[in-house]
Amino acid sequence: MADLRTNLAGIKSPNPFWLASAPPTNSGYQIMKAFDAGWGGAVWKTLGVPVVNVSSRYGSLNYRDNRMMGFNNIELITDRPLKDNLREISEVKKRFPDHAVIASLMVETREEWHNIVRDVENAGADGIELNFGCPHGMCERGMGSAVGQEPKVLQTIVEWVKEVAKIPVITKLTPNISDITRPARAARAGGSDAISLINTIQSVIGVDLDTFVPSPNVDGKSTNGGYCGPAVKPIALNMLKNCAQDKQVGIPISGIGGVENWRDAAEFILLGATSVQVCTAVMHFGFGIIRDLKTGLERYMDEKGFKTIEDFRGKALPNILHWEDLNLKYKVVADINKDKCIGCQLCYTACEDGAHQAISLSSDPADRKPTIIEENCVGCNLCSIVCPVEDCITMERRDDGKQHLTWGDRTREGNLPKTFDDPLAGGLHHWVPEPAEALAKVKPRHYKG
Template identity: 75%
Template sequence: MPDLSINFAGIKSPNPFWLASAPPTNSGYQVMKAFDAGWGGAVWKTLGVPVVNVSSRYGGVNYRDKRLIGFNNIELISDRPLADNLREIEEVKKRFPNHAVIASLMVQTRQEWHDIVRQSQDAGADGFELNFGCPHGMCERGMGSAVGQEPKVLQMIVEWVMEVATKPVIVKLTPNISDITEPAMAARRGGANAISLINTIQSIVGVDLDQFAPYPIVDGKGSNGGYCGPAVKPIALNMVKNCAQHPDINLPISGIGGIENWRDAVEHILLGASSVQVCTAAMHFGFGIIREMTSGLEQYMVEKGFNTIYDMVGKALPNVLHWEDLNMKYKVTANINEDKCIGCQLCYTACEDGAHQAIKLNAGTRVPEIIEENCVGCNLCSLVCPVEQCITMERTDDGTQHLTWKERTEAGDVPTEFNDEKAGGRHHWVPEPSAALGKERHKTLPGKARVINGETEVPTEA
């Protein structure tokens, strides 16, 4: 069996799955229940001066019948007295000495930071996560993302913490910034032992069409909240990658954002995370999802021959390049598997209206045909196709040539003028604009009631 345990900047955990600092880690009861279910660690709901919350705190983004593909909240840090939280941290650590309990912290003054770090250490916390990410409520008071967006302030506070911390310190970064590596480098300069990202993204998840107010609605009004859930994973992965690839950061990364199953976790790990944190999925489905996550991760590691998590950390990083370093000689073309095609023609209309008019329809069949010379290999048809492995992108270049944009630029072989002969689309066929008019009116416009055309056999005049 592969070894799932990790040593994250000195914080040991039986597996890389931690609960993120959020409502699921609000109490000792929840954290014990999570550890009992199989979670490896928990970042406690942020400690500080207890807050007062509003009622109606979460909003969701649904897609068709799928609930909470995105999720946001306007809840603040812990509203429980510090002493209660610390007593429960101590109790959890006694019962689960080998699990990771990390205290998330957010206070203002140097003295407060010193006090809360010391008290958390005394309670037995295995490490700290400095919450410089919360994008609502706390930032207006000069904390949370207000800190994460000011690298100098961030660095100063990290330095304060490092003055007294005897346990590893993780800095949690806000994505509400144009370059995530700047606060990450500030954390490193301040002496932090690791970073975690991303915190939530400032958001409005929806507007009530009757009340004209954003969700979640508090007495007819709303406020921007913090966005998370499956929808944010792509943003998180990119930021994790940015931090992992940056040579001056070089800190362990705890990946956060849209992790719901083992695949999501592996993706974060392959891009450089060595622990992962989960919140929304646990809020949606409960702590039981950990069983699928660990079993999937184990199965993947067995199949790939990875013995430890560290065999796979960052394994995809060498393959994430700048656009200018991609091979422009590589060419793929769409291929429709006629035996699998069910004739929905979504590929046709997608290519026709949304891409390069490289798919055509033929009389007598609903199976579309790829016009190979028009196909630019954009993948769109294969992405919209509802049948598994029906449209595949097949490599059509011979694999012997390699030329990047950078190389072309260096060789002076790139378009530089508005009507340059070297324009990529110069020799791509496009239909005449007027050929669009009325082309598919009978197939696409409303009021399609068709003339009785043989569907009902009726006697007619000779």
């Protein structure tokens, strides 16, 4: 049976599933309920300076009938008194000594940092997370992402914290920066024991077409918020990969960004995360999703023969290279399984209008199953992605697997194409129809104009 126990830079928890610092960790009440449900850890909603929140705080990006595939918020750090939070931290730790309670912090001066670090340590917190990520409300006051975007400032504050901290320190990074490894390296240089990422992405979630006010609407006005939810997962995975592959970062990582089910969590772990943090999915479905997260990950680990999280953590990292190190000789083409094909022709129109004109239709209108024109197919995957039938369009290998040549190899050998006519140039092999052929194409009878 898989062992889900996790140790992130000395912070131990019964499983890798933590609640991210956010509304679900606003109170001891919520965190006790979460631990009771099965969550392994919780990062307390950020403690710091007094704030005032606005009314109307969230906005949602829906896709068709799916709600909250993206989510943004303009809520600030906790507005509850520090002493209440500290008392509740003690109470939770007393009741759940083996679960991880991490205090998220955000203050300004060195003295404030020293004081609050001591406070949460005395309350019994297992670790500290420095909130250098919040992209709204706090950054205007020189905190949150304003710190995360300045590696030097970030490093200084980490150093202040480490001057007094006896428990592990995690630095939470903002994705609102072009190279995530710079603040990550600065965190390590300042002595941070771990990093966590990503915080929310600066966003405008959408505009109301009647009021012309983006959401959330605060008395007829809005502001940029922080974007999160399933839609941000690919951005989070990329930044996680960048930090996990960077030897100068080299400290444990808690992964955050769009985790909703065990599959998402497994992906974060495969790219190097030791624990994963969840917020939006809980705000949508409640703490009960932990049952799927735990049982799903356990089953996956058992099936793959992984006994602990460490057995597969980072296993996908060697498989992500720079583009220039990919094999130019590898060649796949699409293959349509006509027994499975349902004749929607989405692959046809996607390839015809959106890619490389490598799919043809039968001249017999009764035969709706398209055919790949293999000599035009560049192996882009688009048809297999739009196909609504599982495993109907597959990408089949056509090279013999014996040759391996990368752009990097070519660069090193000085073997790069100099002109477009050069046989080495890729475009030479890319067939396109003549422009006027577009107008001669047979259109469906209902296409007007």
